[in-house]
Amino acid sequence: MRALIIDDSKSIRTILTEILAGIGFAVEEAANGLEAMALIKKEKVDLALVDWNMPDMNGCEFIQEVRKDNAYKNMRMMMVTTETAINKVAEALEAGADEYIMKPFTREMIIEKLVLMGISISSAPK
Amino acid sequence: MAFECEAEISQFVTDIWSTFLSMKVSPTDKPFKPKGKDNTLAGCVQITGEWQGAVTLYAPKEIGKRVAATMYGLDEKEVDNQQVQDVIGEITNILAGNIKSLLPAPCSISLPCVAITDYNLHHPGSETVSAVNFDCEGLSILVVLLQEHVK
Numbered sequence: 001m002r003a004l005i006i007d008d009s010k011s012i013r014t015i016l017t018e019i020l021a022g023i024g025f026a027v028e029e030a031a032n033g034l035e036a037m038a039l040i041k042k043e044k045v046d047l048a049l050v051d052w053n054m055p056d057m058n059g060c061e062f063i064q065e066v067r068k069d070n071a072y073k074n075m076r077m078m079m080v081t082t083e084t085a086i087n088k089v090a091e092a093l094e095a096g097a098d099e100y101i102m103k104p105f106t107r108e109m110i111i112e113k114l115v116l117m118g119i120s121i122s123s124a125p126k
Numbered sequence: 127m128a129f130e131c132e133a134e135i136s137q138f139v140t141d142i143w144s145t146f147l148s149m150k151v152s153p154t155d156k157p158f159k160p161k162g163k164d165n166t167l168a169g170c171v172q173i174t175g176e177w178q179g180a181v182t183l184y185a186p187k188e189i190g191k192r193v194a195a196t197m198y199g200l201d202e203k204e205v206d207n208q209q210v211q212d213v214i215g216e217i218t219n220i221l222a223g224n225i226k227s228l229l230p231a232p233c234s235i236s237l238p239c240v241a242i243t244d245y246n247l248h249h250p251g252s253e254t255v256s257a258v259n260f261d262c263e264g265l266s267i268l269v270v271l272l273q274e275h276v277k
Contacts, residue, residue, distance in 0.1 A: 010212050011213045014197060085227055
């Protein structure tokens with residue numbers, strides 16, 4: 001499975017890449033929603049981990065754009081963000097996010113959410 | 127009304143450091159002292175909306191290097207300024223997001239900015255409502271919550 005990490009912080013992308021690569025994902029990175037849109041047009045992405053607050057195109061706008069296009073209907077998306085308010089969680093889920101996790105997170109928390117999304121960790125090929 | 131939240135800031139900072147970085151920090155009464163010239167990292171996130179102000183985090187460059195080395199899986203000597211600023215920005219961002227959950231809604235947080243400085247960012251029209259000093263492996267960190275003067 002191919003995963004895309006979208007976050008303007010290189011350090012967060014590095015941590016998430018290590019977690020996902022460690023459980024078998026091939027991982028791509030993008031620094032904002034616009035970069036991510038360009039990337040998913042070129043290659044199939046199964047899972048996107050999306051930050052909310054980013055320059056150019058934020059995570060919620062990215063999710064809305066993806067959900068408008070039937071070509072990406074199978075892409076699973078999880079918001080990974082500092083936005084902790086309950087109305088923000090609702091906003092992300094309404095936009096089309098499948099799951100929501102707040103920073104700071106641990107490896108175990110990310111894996112737990114992936115399992116909740118129905119993603120089989122042990123069988124995820126590289 | 128001024129919004130004080132030293133206890134919550136202490137909890138957030140302790141959680142962020144332990145969860146993300148596996149590093150121990152603890153609140154201290156010892157005041158933050160800059161260590162040498164141009165050796166302090168200052169991260170800042172603005173809060174706008176129903177409550178207006180800013181969250182600032184001050185830390186010596188040594189801490190920035192340790193944290194960046196942990197996050198990037200590198201040796202401290204291999205870490206560059208950009209990586210150090212990125213991690214301090216992200217930690218300030220996470221902290222501001224946590225603090226925002228205590229404030230009256232709706233509020234928005236800005237993207238973080240980080241400077242390598244002599245210490246003490248100037249925020250005209252704002253006053254400190256909470257300031258908490260931390261000890262991190264013998265080095266000091268300061269978190270300040272500033273609120274804009276209510277007109």
